[in-house]
Every structure is written in structure tokens, then in C-alpha cells.
Amino acid sequence: MTSSPDHSRGPVSTPVALALTTAGFFALLVAGFGMLSLLTDAEVLPVSGLGQAPGIVGAVAAVVGFAVATAAVIRRPRASYAEVLVIVVAGFLAYLAGVFVGAVLTGVDPARAVAAVGAFATSWFAVVLASVALVAGWCAVALVRTRAARPRWPWEHDGDG
Template identity: 45%
Template sequence: MAFALAADVALIVFGSGMLSLATDRDVIDTPGLGPVPGPLAFGAAALAFAGALWPALRADRPRYTAVIPVALVSALVHLAALWILALVFGADLATATAAVGEAATSWTSAVVAGAAAVSGWAAIAVRRTAAHRPQWPWEREDDDE
């Protein structure tokens, strides 16, 4: 779970940075918003990703389709957190709503949802393989005894 959360955060940072570089545009380009609500909203999306993925990983054999609601929850929490945090950090209602509208209609929400889908799929794949920690040959139980 910890690796999936770290991967989600890394993919959000990477995806946002690369798309910002490619489009020559800020990640959230709403005048009057301030620098704090955007990164905190990404953090809230990552926490929502972890919270939504946890029940899926607890199943004996998790299904890959569980990443769909995980990605949706992550993207929706990002938008809700952006709106709330914009208001908390001093933006007016119109600025907060404009920031959410911009994030929802640009590539920002796609990055958040895509990062959650990829990280969630990888976590489910690892869980389905029932992977264990590596062992030295002398740590393994022999069947010959």
C-alpha cells in the first residue's frame, strides 16, 4: 500500500510537471488563487486514493476493475479539496469555483485520475500475485525433512 501511495504521488507530480512544461502553462492558472491550495488538493487526492484502494486490496483476490472507483474518488476529492482549500486560504467564491472549473476541464483531473488508475492497478497486480519478501535459500523450509 505504501508503494502504491508513493507511486501515486510521484505520478501526479511527474504528470503535472511534464504537462505544464509541454503546454507552457501553470498547473492551476487561476488569478487570485495563491500557491497553497493546489498542492494541498493534490495531497488530499493522494490520501483519498489510499483510502479508496485499501478496501480493494483487502479482498482475497482483488479485481482490476476496482481501480475505476479509486480513480474517480481521487479525481473528485481533488476537485472538492481544491474548492474548499481555495476558500480557506482567502479566495472568494468565484475564484474558488473558477479554479475547480479550470482543473476539471483541463488535463489536471486527467493526471490525478490516471495516476490513481496506474498506481492502483499496480498495487492490485502485486496483491494478486501474493508476492512475499525475498528469501535466502537457507531461509526456505525444505520439504525433504
């Protein structure tokens, strides 16, 4: 016995949409940070002596924050595009927390860790992070909401013709 399709959801399942957009979020984040750093000749975390760990932990935390918030939003029966702002805030705050935790765990003075968080939050890199989260979150909602089907030739349509 076949079950009828759920017409309240799009053709893409929630787990697939989550996986695709989380991978896209990470790829766009790395590319965005790299391109902005290249164009402006600036570092993502300009505080000296931090090392790479705070940035790595921050990026991992941002991906986890994005994935958790996105999963919560797109699991709803009718995901809302307005809820994408929750995804943006979650990814942004997770990155800031990850940078701080990564810096403190590697032995950096907490004052310098706070300085790194503040420097990031007031930089163009923060705009890139928020923009990437917005785009990827919007795509996640669109994937589960859109009811489009594959294109069909005129002779493939059901009906009398």
C-alpha cells in the same frame, strides 16, 4: 509452529502494497503535473490570485483519497481490477474538493474557487491525475493478487531432480 502461507494473496502484504503505491501515486502526480505544465506552458490551476495553497491542499487530498480507496479495494480477499475505477474516481474527486477547500480557506472568493475547480476538471491535468490514479491503483491490485515468486535456478526447485 509456523502458519501456512495465505495462497489467496500475493507475496506482497496489503500495508506494503498500499505504502508503495501511495508513494508512487504522489511521485507520478507531481512529475506528471510538472511535465505537462512544462510542455504546454500552462498552470495546473489557471485562475489568478489563488496562490499555492489550493494546489497543495488538492494534492494532499488526492493522496488521502487515493490511499483510502486503495486500502478499501486491496483489503478484500480477492481484489478486482475493475475496482480500480473506484480508486480513480476517489482520487479525482478528492483533488477537486481539496482545491475548493484550500482556496476558500485562504480567503479566495468562492466563485473563483469554483472556477479553479472547473478549469482543472476540464483540462489535460485532469487526464494526468486520472491516469496516474489508474496506473497506481492497478499496481496496488497487482501487488496483492500476483502469486509470483522470486526467480530460481533449476537446482533450487524442490522435488526429485
